[in-house]
Amino acid sequence: MHQPTTTITNIHKTAEEQVRNDLQIIRHKKLLSELSTWGIGGPCNYFVQLSNLTQLISAVRYCNEHSIRFIIVGKGSNCLFDDHGFDGCVILNQIRFLERVQPGVYRVGSGYAFNRLGVQCCNEGYSGLEFAAGIPGTVGGAAYMNAGANGQETADVIDSVEIVTVDGRLKTLNREELSFGYRKSPFQEMEDLAAVTAVTFRLIPSVSAKERQQTMLAKRKMSQPLAQRSAGSVFRNPLGFSAGDLIEKAGLKGFRVGGAKVSEIHANFFISSGNCTSRDMRELINLVKEKVNVKFGIQLKEEIRYVDACNSINCNIYDIP
Numbered sequence: 001m002h003q004p005t006t007t008i009t010n011i012h013k014t015a016e017e018q019v020r021n022d023l024q025i026i027r028h029k030k031l032l033s034e035l036s037t038w039g040i041g042g043p044c045n046y047f048v049q050l051s052n053l054t055q056l057i058s059a060v061r062y063c064n065e066h067s068i069r070f071i072i073v074g075k076g077s078n079c080l081f082d083d084h085g086f087d088g089c090v091i092l093n094q095i096r097f098l099e100r101v102q103p104g105v106y107r108v109g110s111g112y113a114f115n116r117l118g119v120q121c122c123n124e125g126y127s128g129l130e131f132a133a134g135i136p137g138t139v140g141g142a143a144y145m146n147a148g149a150n151g152q153e154t155a156d157v158i159d160s161v162e163i164v165t166v167d168g169r170l171k172t173l174n175r176e177e178l179s180f181g182y183r184k185s186p187f188q189e190m191e192d193l194a195a196v197t198a199v200t201f202r203l204i205p206s207v208s209a210k211e212r213q214q215t216m217l218a219k220r221k222m223s224q225p226l227a228q229r230s231a232g233s234v235f236r237n238p239l240g241f242s243a244g245d246l247i248e249k250a251g252l253k254g255f256r257v258g259g260a261k262v263s264e265i266h267a268n269f270f271i272s273s274g275n276c277t278s279r280d281m282r283e284l285i286n287l288v289k290e291k292v293n294v295k296f297g298i299q300l301k302e303e304i305r306y307v308d309a310c311n312s313i314n315c316n317i318y319d320i321p
């Protein structure tokens with residue numbers, strides 16, 4: 001998340017929308033709950049939805065010129081937004097092109113659905129993104145999180161990543177310049193990053209890719225609560241352990257705080273139901289951490305990203321409707 005030196009503290013409640021370079025900047029109306037798979041989150045001060053690079057650069061410049069902090073959101077499938085919303089601009093990324101550069105090499109817009117890409121590549125006979133079929137995020141979110149499953153991860157097949165910096169410059173970073181880890185990418189620490197705009201993947205031919213993908217999807221359907229609202233695994237797996245197993249062995253399946261609940265099907269998936277708040281979910285996460293630590297002496301670490309409403313205790317958040 002880019003945080004300029006000043007945050008918005010003065011909210012102009014009269015200006016509901018502004019238009020700039022065919023971008024509609026919506027004030028105070030957009031609820032983050034609509035942008036998150038958990039369905040949690042209050043209103044953001046500014047909201048903009050974009051579908052190409054020019055619009056993205058305009059949005060970033062607009063935020064910079066007005067000292068508005070901003071965050072890029074894909075499908076919101078790994079974010080816990082705040083009940084108080086976001087004191088800044090939420091940029092919804094819908095840059096969705098797909099280019100077949102050469103056989104097995106795909107250059108893809110960062111707003112493209114990662115699961116769709118995974119299915120397409122396997123259907124075309126290429127291996128490396130079988131796992132992506134079950135991940136309901138965007139290509140940008142997958143690169144940022146280094147999403148993975150079943151022994152595969154996004155970084156394995158990245159050839160290069162195109163980004164826009166906070167001062168609106170474009171850069172292409174080759175895989176050798178990027179150091180990834182388990183659910184870790186260099187983008188999470190990159191101070192001058194505004195957004196990942198495109199990713200080029202290099203895959204290898206395989207006649208069995210499709211079959212492998214179907215096996216992975218079938219396993220997922222059996223073991224994950226896909227019909228309920230979640231953000232996938234809440235915690236990273238500690239080295240040598242499965243976070244889900246630890247939570248289950250601590251007797252926490254079905255454990256609940258308000259509208260937040262540990263799934264009965266997969267203990268590392270936390271389900272939101274009814275009018276679940278971010279406070280319920282945070283409390284559940286903290287209690288589960290505490291109980292697992294007491295029982296096993298293992299400190300779980302979140303895989304999900306917290307998006308705080310503001311970066312100062314004095315910030316002025318638009319009222320929850």
Ligand SMILES: Cc1cc2nc3c(=O)[nH]c(=O)nc-3n(C[C@H](O)[C@H](O)[C@H](O)COP(=O)(O)OP(=O)(O)OC[C@H]3O[C@@H](n4cnc5c(N)ncnc54)[C@H](O)[C@@H]3O)c2cc1C
Pocket residue numbers: 001037071072073074075076077078079093110111134135136137138139140141142143144145146147148149187194195196197226230231232233305
């Ligand atoms: C049912 C379910 C199953 C899941 N299974 C898996 C799984 O098997 N493996 C796995 O790893 N994850 C899994 N997830 C979690 C999630 O889908 C992935 O982490 C996904 O990659 C997040 O993508 P997103 O577009 O939703 O990112 P968001 O949730 O929108 O954002 C996540 C973070 O990435 C940043 N970000 C997003 N897009 C960009 C961009 N273009 N440029 C810069 N930063 C960006 C955001 O600012 C935020 O910090 C699952 C989630 C669900 C709901």
